[in-house]
Amino acid sequence: xxxxxxxxxxxxxxxxxxxxxxxxxxxxxxxxxxxxxxxxxxxxxxxxxxxxxxxxxxxxxxxxxxxxxxxxxxxxxxxxxxxxxxxxxxxxxxxxxxxxxxxxxxxxxxxxxxxxxxxxxxxxxxxxxxxxxxxxxxxxxxxxxxxxxxxxxxxxxxxxxxxxxxxxxxxxxxxxxxxxxxxxxxxxxxxxxxxxxxxxxxxxxxxxxxxxxxxxxxxxxxxxxxxxxxxxxxxxx
Numbered sequence: 695x696x697x698x699x700x701x702x703x704x705x706x707x708x709x710x711x712x713x714x715x716x717x718x719x720x721x722x723x724x725x726x727x728x729x730x731x732x733x734x735x736x737x738x739x740x741x742x743x744x745x746x747x748x749x750x751x752x753x754x755x756x757x758x759x760x761x762x763x764x765x766x767x768x769x770x771x772x773x774x775x776x777x778x779x780x781x782x783x784x785x786x787x788x789x790x791x792x793x794x795x796x797x798x799x800x801x802x803x804x805x806x807x808x809x810x811x812x813x814x815x816x817x818x819x820x821x822x823x824x825x826x827x828x829x830x831x832x833x834x835x836x837x838x839x840x841x842x843x844x845x846x847x848x849x850x851x852x853x854x855x856x857x858x859x860x861x862x863x864x865x866x867x868x869x870x871x872x873x874x875x876x877x878x879x880x881x882x883x884x885x886x887x888x889x890x891x892x893x894x895x896x897x898x899x900x901x902x903x904x905x906x907x908x909x910x911x912x913x914x915x916x917x918x919x920x921x922x923x924x925x926x927x928x929x930x931x
Contacts, residue, residue, distance in 0.1 A: 699903055708898065708921050712738040713763060713792075713887070715910045716747065717862065723750065730754040736918050739908060740792050745785060752789035763792035763827075766817075769861040771796030771833065775813045782820050792827040793817075794858060799833050802841055807848060814852035822853070829856035829887055829908075834872045835864035842872065846879035856908065858887040867891040870904055877905035895920040 702708050714733040716726050726747045733741035734755060740763040743751045751762045766781045767773045773781070782793055795817055801809045814830060821828040830852075832845045849857050857880045859868040867890015876886045888901040889910035895917050901909050911917060 699905070702899070702902060703925075705918070705922060705925060706737070708902075709737055709918055710739045711898070711902065711906070711908050712736075712914055712917070713740045713742045713794075713908055713910045714738045714914045715862070715889075715912050716741065716743045716751075717765065717768070718912075719744075723747075726750060727754065732914060733760050734758045736914060738914060738918075742792070742794065742910065745781065748785055748788045748790055761791035762789060763794065764790045765861075766793050766795040767798075768794070768796055768831075769863045771799045771831070775816060778813065779816055779820055782817060786821070786824045786826055790826065792829065793821055794829040794831055796831045796833060796861060797845060799836055802845060803836065807844060810845075811848045811852055814848060814854055818853045818855075821855075827855045829858045830854045831858040831861055831889070832876075833861060833864050834859050834869075835866045839875065842875055843879050846876055846884070849880060850883045854884055856885045856887045858889055858910075860890040862890040862910065864890070868901065868909070870900060873901060873904045873906055881905060893917075895924070 716729040730741050730751050737759055740761050741751060742763040745764050748764050755762050764785050767778045798810055818828050830849055834842055857876055859872055868888035873888055880886055885907040887908040888906045892898055892901055892909045892911055893913040898917050
């Protein structure tokens, strides 16, 4: 898909690709507050917080254009299906609009595909009943190319909204090779999100160009300030 997509031309187009990530375990509550303020000020796609911070984030983002997202079964995906469903329902009741769920990596590697698909179907239904979006994290660092393709096919059948490369806590994050593979086998039914390693404007534009619809970022301020500066230079010739 390289060179197929039209270039981005507005601030909003790039800003609305960013899930501003506040998932690191060592973040203080004050850092979460500051992160929510950044997400609100820069009008990104979502602010993605730890489950324990959802109530705080929902209050802080009230009245803004930025919904709150969070994670389930994070970061290893090894919770039982029942636990993931309970977690999702609890978080949805608290006001989140998007959930990034880790696929059961061990079951996928063990080729227990029916288990994996049944879990995704139930999670997708749970989110969609509340008008929420489900993103499924594959954690590609641990998967063969074949299993990445299988995960894409399962995601399409299950009706999830996004497939996502990684948690950001595995040995590697998003690669352009993986993103191309996921776009090829997921799109257009399932959109693709890059996570782990998108820290500059250039890398953000690269993941857009290969077909991503979203990316997770902690370097939101520098990416979007660089983008604003580039758009200003283009406008002034």
